[in-house]
Amino acid sequence: xxxxxxxxxxxxxxxxxxxxxxxxxxxxxxxxxxxxxxxxxxxxxxxxxxxxxxxxxxxxxxxxxxxxxxxxxxxxxxxxxxxxxxxxxxxxxxxxxxxxxxxxxxxxxxxxxxxxxxxxxxxxxxxxxxxxxxxxxxxxxxxxxxxxxxxxxxxxxxxxxxxxxxxxxxxxxxxxxxxxxxxxxxxxxxxxxxxxxxxxxxxxxxxxxxxxxxxxxxxxxxxxxxxxxxxxxxxxxxxxxxxxxxxxxxxxxxxxxxxxxxxxxxxxxxxxxxxxxxxxxxxxxxxxxxxxxxxxxxxxxxxxxxxxxxxxxxxxxxxxxxxxxxxxxxxxxxxxxxxxxxxxxxxxxxxxxxxxxxxxxxxxxxxxx
Amino acid sequence: xxxxxxxxxxxxxxxxxxxxxxxxxxxxxxxxxxxxxxxxxxxxxxxxxxxxxxxxxxxxxxxxxxxxxxxxxxxxxxxxxxxxxxxxxxxxxxxxxxxxxxxxxxxxxxxxxxxxxxxxxxxxxxxxxxxxxxxxxxxxxxxxxxxxxxxxxxxxxxxxxxxxxxxxxxxxxxxxxxxxxxxxxxxxxxxxxxxxxxxxxxxxxxxxxxxxxxxxxxxxxxxxxxxxxxxxxxxxxxxxxxxxxxxxxxxxxxxxxxxxxxxxxxxxxxxxxxxxxxxxxxxxxxxxxxxxxxxxxxxxxxxxxxxx
Numbered sequence: 001x002x003x004x005x006x007x008x009x010x011x012x013x014x015x016x017x018x019x020x021x022x023x024x025x026x027x028x029x030x031x032x033x034x035x036x037x038x039x040x041x042x043x044x045x046x047x048x049x050x051x052x053x054x055x056x057x058x059x060x061x062x063x064x065x066x067x068x069x070x071x072x073x074x075x076x077x078x079x080x081x082x083x084x085x086x087x088x089x090x091x092x093x094x095x096x097x098x099x100x101x102x103x104x105x106x107x108x109x110x111x112x113x114x115x116x117x118x119x120x121x122x123x124x125x126x127x128x129x130x131x132x133x134x135x136x137x138x139x140x141x142x143x144x145x146x147x148x149x150x151x152x153x154x155x156x157x158x159x160x161x162x163x164x165x166x167x168x169x170x171x172x173x174x175x176x177x178x179x180x181x182x183x184x185x186x187x188x189x190x191x192x193x194x195x196x197x198x199x200x201x202x203x204x205x206x207x208x209x210x211x212x213x214x215x216x217x218x219x220x221x222x223x224x225x226x227x228x229x230x231x232x233x234x235x236x237x238x239x240x241x242x243x244x245x246x247x248x249x250x251x252x253x254x255x256x257x258x259x260x261x262x263x264x265x266x267x268x269x270x271x272x273x274x275x276x277x278x279x280x281x282x283x284x285x286x287x288x289x290x291x292x293x294x295x296x297x298x299x300x301x302x303x304x305x306x307x308x309x310x311x312x313x314x315x316x317x318x319x320x321x322x323x324x325x326x327x328x329x330x331x332x333x334x335x336x337x338x339x340x341x342x343x344x345x346x347x348x349x350x351x352x353x354x355x356x357x358x359x360x361x362x363x364x365x366x367x368x369x
Numbered sequence: 370x371x372x373x374x375x376x377x378x379x380x381x382x383x384x385x386x387x388x389x390x391x392x393x394x395x396x397x398x399x400x401x402x403x404x405x406x407x408x409x410x411x412x413x414x415x416x417x418x419x420x421x422x423x424x425x426x427x428x429x430x431x432x433x434x435x436x437x438x439x440x441x442x443x444x445x446x447x448x449x450x451x452x453x454x455x456x457x458x459x460x461x462x463x464x465x466x467x468x469x470x471x472x473x474x475x476x477x478x479x480x481x482x483x484x485x486x487x488x489x490x491x492x493x494x495x496x497x498x499x500x501x502x503x504x505x506x507x508x509x510x511x512x513x514x515x516x517x518x519x520x521x522x523x524x525x526x527x528x529x530x531x532x533x534x535x536x537x538x539x540x541x542x543x544x545x546x547x548x549x550x551x552x553x554x555x556x557x558x559x560x561x562x563x564x565x566x567x568x569x570x571x572x573x574x575x576x577x578x579x580x581x582x583x584x585x586x587x588x589x590x591x592x593x594x595x596x597x598x599x600x601x602x603x604x605x606x607x608x609x610x611x612x613x614x615x616x617x618x619x620x621x622x623x624x625x626x627x628x629x630x631x632x633x634x635x636x637x638x639x640x641x642x643x644x645x646x647x648x649x650x651x652x653x654x655x656x657x658x659x660x661x662x663x664x665x666x667x668x669x670x671x672x673x674x675x676x677x
Binding site for chain 2: 035036038039040044066157188189190191192193194196197198199200201202203204206207208209210211212213222224225228229232233246247364365366368
């Protein structure tokens with residue numbers, strides 16, 4: 001009898017040993033990108049975030065680039081879970097969410113699915129799905145201030161992929177930033193209809209420059225072609241997603257960049273300490289801006305003047321202390337309709353802003369396809 | 370530079386300059402396809418060849434610092450892709466459509482795989498030939514900076530026309546494409562003629578890729594061709610297997626591509642998806658307008674698509 005007890009004790013202590021070992025085991029994180037991971041754009045920003053979190057000794061990370069927003073991404077997710085043992089997945093492209101993540105998440109309730117930018121709805125979507133995004137419009141607003149100061153023609157250009165809320169929010173923030181510096185500035189928008197279409201992006205940049213636009217910015221997956229076209233034509237450009245200063249040493253003003261390694265590190269720590277989305281210990285919606293370190297601004301280029309720097313820095317410090325509001329009344333859209341009356345405002349956290357369907361006064365363009 | 374606005378003139382300028390800028394890859398690929406099809410075989414894989422050309426041109430320009438070495442590398446890469454296709458389709462009972470689709474997927478996959486390290490670096494670009502010195506408007510000067518590859522392609526279009534019409538070798542290609550049995554009876558090697566036509570045609574498509582990565586838009590990315598190689602195949606039918614018509618058709622397609630962005634730049638923002646689709650709509654319209662139930666397409670090589 002005594003022997004049996006000893007045996008059980010030994011077995012139990014061994015099991016406990018296994019458990020502690022398991023807890024100290026590495027966290028395996030899977031990252032999926034829609035395009036190549038060194039495209040000076042959206043995918044590079046996420047890949048840099050992955051590289052950042054991989055420096056933690058207990059994080060094991062796998063990644064796959066150029067995965068289409070089709071059943072292919074479901075296959076990649078299943079492979080990462082079954083073959084690589086990933087317990088947290090970051091499928092980063094907008095189009096991965098519905099139906100792909102939602103479908104796979106139902107099949108693997110123990111895996112955490114974290115999607116960049118998607119709008120998680122409690123009750124409607126599986127409990128092991130969450131979404132994170134940065135208020136990059138704060139950095140875009142600052143780029144707008146610099147652009148407004150730098151333009152001579154008062155005409156700014158914005159090359160956008162599709163009229164979805166995230167894109168419209170950036171166009172609006174850029175315009176409001178520019179008009180805070182130069183109330184007469186207008187922003188001409190071109191929608192290319194695709195996230196990555198280099199020929200059309202170059203064509204759009206050329207058309208805008210021909211119309212007298214002298215500062216360009218964009219919201220497409222890879223701004224490389226646009227930044228290079230602007231530099232070749234001798235105009236200014238503000239970057240997006242990642243730092244593009246190397247592509248335009250003369251004309252690069254500043255840019256809005258992601259800082260995903262900060263976000264991914266926070267998630268890795270939450271998962272390591274046993275927290276889950278389903279239990280509610282990892283929040284389903286994670287958002288942050290300049291203050292939280294989710295986004296940052298590129299260093300100012302050589303062409304940026306002192307007045308521009310002063311205004312931009314002033315706005316930046318107001319973002320850092322939380323007193324800055326980008327969308328505040330009185331605010332009209334570019335068809336003259338009132339968005340916000342005087343005295344009202346949308347705070348960054350307002351979900352209204354994540355379903356934005358309007359362009360502010362000063363934007364030349366329309367969201368109608 | 371002047372920063373004045375061009376208004377509606379900008380649309381006209383954008384479309385005409387876009388015709389040359391954007392039409393050049395169409396031109397080279399369609400000339401390559403024209404030569405291939407004249408010999409009686411179809412090469413649907415030129416989209417993959419275009420990508421291989423774009424990638425090789427960028428990689429070699431970056432490594433050697435000379436964009437012209439990049440152009441030559443693109444031609445060689447294209448020729449190699451063509452050699453594989455030619456080997457496949459000159460085997461008996463090999464369907465050239467199926468082989469072409471396989472080559473399309475193989476070529477783009479290979480280009481994406483080998484091109485991974487070249488997405489980020491900036492390669493030296495081909496210097497343009499400037500014809501706008503007479504104008505003091507910055508926009509016109511910029512629009513008249515024309516790709517050397519365009520002049521190359523335009524020259525080849527006329528040369529190829531002369532080749533088919535007035536040379537012995539050109540007649541051999543036509544004979545092989547129209548009636549392989551008759552050509553064989555004349556003592557022409559069908560296989561050799563077809564292999565040479567396919568290899569030369571693919572080399573042209575590869576050079577078209579060099580325009581994409583080394584001139585306009587001037588970067589190597591996986592989305593750089595976005596179907597232009599496939600459209601160029603349709604363009605050959607559109608231009609009735611005539612190389613000079615390929616030049617005109619390429620300009621029309623290039624211009625159609627620029628219509629959407631140029632209109633949005635002057636504030637016409639409704640229906641841009643429709644405008645962006647205009648090259649495809651144009652293809653359909655021409656196809657419908659020129660088709661006839663009574664006869665086969667004028668100019669089509671007689672043995673095109675036959676498995677002999």
